[in-house]
Amino acid sequence: MTELESRAFSVYYDANATLPAAEVFSRRRGNCMAFSALMVAMARELGIEAHFNQVMVPATWQLESEQIAVYRHVNVVADAGRGQRVIDFNFTGYSADYRQRQLTDAEAFARYYSNISMELLDNGDYREAHRYLQKALQLNPGDTTLWNNLGVIYRRAGEASRARSAYLIALQQDDENLSAMANLEQLSRAGGELALADNLSHRLTSYRRKNPYFWYTQALKAYRRGDYTSAADSAENAISIEDLDHRFHFLLGMARFRLGDSDYRGEFRTAMKLADSDVALSGYRRKMDLLGEEIAASPRRERRHPNRAPLWWWWH
Template sequence: MAMYKVTIIMLFLGCFGCQSTRLPHLQSSTSDLWLSEEHFSGDVFAITSPDDIFALSEQTKQQLRYITGSKSLMPERTKAVMHYILKLADSELVYQHSATTTAQQTMQHGNANCLSLAILTYSIARELGLQAVFQDVNIPEYWTSQNDTTWLNGHVNLRIKQSLIADTASSAISFGSDIIVDFDPYVLKKQFPSKTVSKQRIIAMFYNNKAAEAFADNNIAQAYRYYQASADADAEFAVTWSNLAVLYRQTGHYAKAELAYNYSLQLDPESLNTLANLAFLYQHIGDTKKAKLLQHQVAMKRQNNPYYYVMLGNETLQAKLYDNAKTYYRHAIKLNNKTHEAYFGLAVVYLELNQKEEAAYYLGRAKRNTLSENEQKRYQSKLDVLNQVARHY
């Protein structure tokens, strides 16, 4: 089976699933990993400050104070906050994986990914005196594509602490269970392992997302600024250096790219994404021996991941290699027959081949195998359009 190489930039649609690991010989200075901004094209503008990422408007603060004004005990206050957040989620918030927004932007516009939703929930909780911590959820490697770019996803949620909270206003202590706030039903159902991450790590993730958005818009100079801001927020976040290396590779700074990849691997030696991208770099510059060694290492670890084959299917579909795409999607389904993205990929393949009956069948399978209500609606709308076309002809 042919392997089609891709360059991956990480977009943290929530949180990222790798914990930084300090090694004994970790490079003490990162100064040699940077270039001057004049090497990159694009229009630069001011970076959102860390305070502004979490800030709420005075109007929002007043709403929160009104909602919880009569709730003196922490459990009651937490319950009121949860009702407020759930009401927002049901009526005003729309999950959009590419929308990384500040807390107040999420309130104003309603479109947000799970990183942004976690940031908003954290800001609401902290405004009301609740103890909240971010959690990195260790989901399997999972990719999505947008604007000819492939993104590796992560996930974050929020834990509102209830196990031992002293309420200074009422001199009460709550011993209730902690509350996990997560906007993804699939993640909640699977109960993936998670670990607490710092607020600084969340800020670094936010800047990485914004860099990815700028990169997708071909504003390389602004993406570079965001990576600098991310490193300032949390220099040990391995992903920043891996993403920076991708930027260097795509702008022809190959020596800097190799340095950045290797520094990222010092922080997180187990990152398959970084290893795969470093292999791509070696292949690109003609060092095939190193490239093949890394490619084999990555392929062996990804061979049981259905989403890896979905990604390969998407890449070959984009290249109009329909037979290859079908092979990859079917292999993904063989590994996990609940992989709705693979059924959708097959639907697109058959639609491209003008085989509408098969396309409708696989769209139906995709709809039945997703837990997301938004995805179900999306698949149903495509089915409706397909059925209308079929009736027309």
């Protein structure tokens, strides 16, 4: 009996392992892109219709003030004849309500090469990072995040003029690309182009304050440093823009709990009602146990989204 047949086969998550499908299988590790490539290859070998799926997971870390390289979450949607299922490593940080779309193989492998490029960049290998990013752009020149990442490579290599050109191309294709906008703002300020930098900074502030995940990030930062009043205020701002994300309500509940505000129980109930997976709900129940709280969740609210994902397959 093979390991697959005995269910003894495991693949471990490694964020920095953008490996070919065969190596994921042999080395038992990989990141979401590498794991997805393995799953698509295996599914298609079995005659199962499968494609890469981009999940627009809110990347709150993109709001930091450093040069921003973009990674995006990719999983697999497969249909073995009984309806579509999502195949993923883990759905702890995943919501079926996140926007998502099918990727062509060319788009997916452009992401694959971009991931390798960023790993090489982290290791200081600018030449190879540039080579892989060029391969990605050959596959999908319309992907603005690839142009942003190319700018990051040039900036770290000391090629400010080329970095500027890459960021501008990204913004010409998508004038709301916040990552490219933030990177160009920093580059412009460092280069003495203060008028441009100030304009970009104003635009960034405007976009971010309309983004609930900006406020969620601010709330998380405040909570972690023990500023529970600011955490509650920022979480409330996030909820005022998007009130169906259970994480916003749970964080507000935690901030209010730390402040001794009795309203925290209502936010916990709302978070549990909105929880979009059994994993999220069980996580909240464990937290309630740790806090010594017994809060019964109301019947879970049915949430609808035009791009809602199909049902899930779990991979342990």
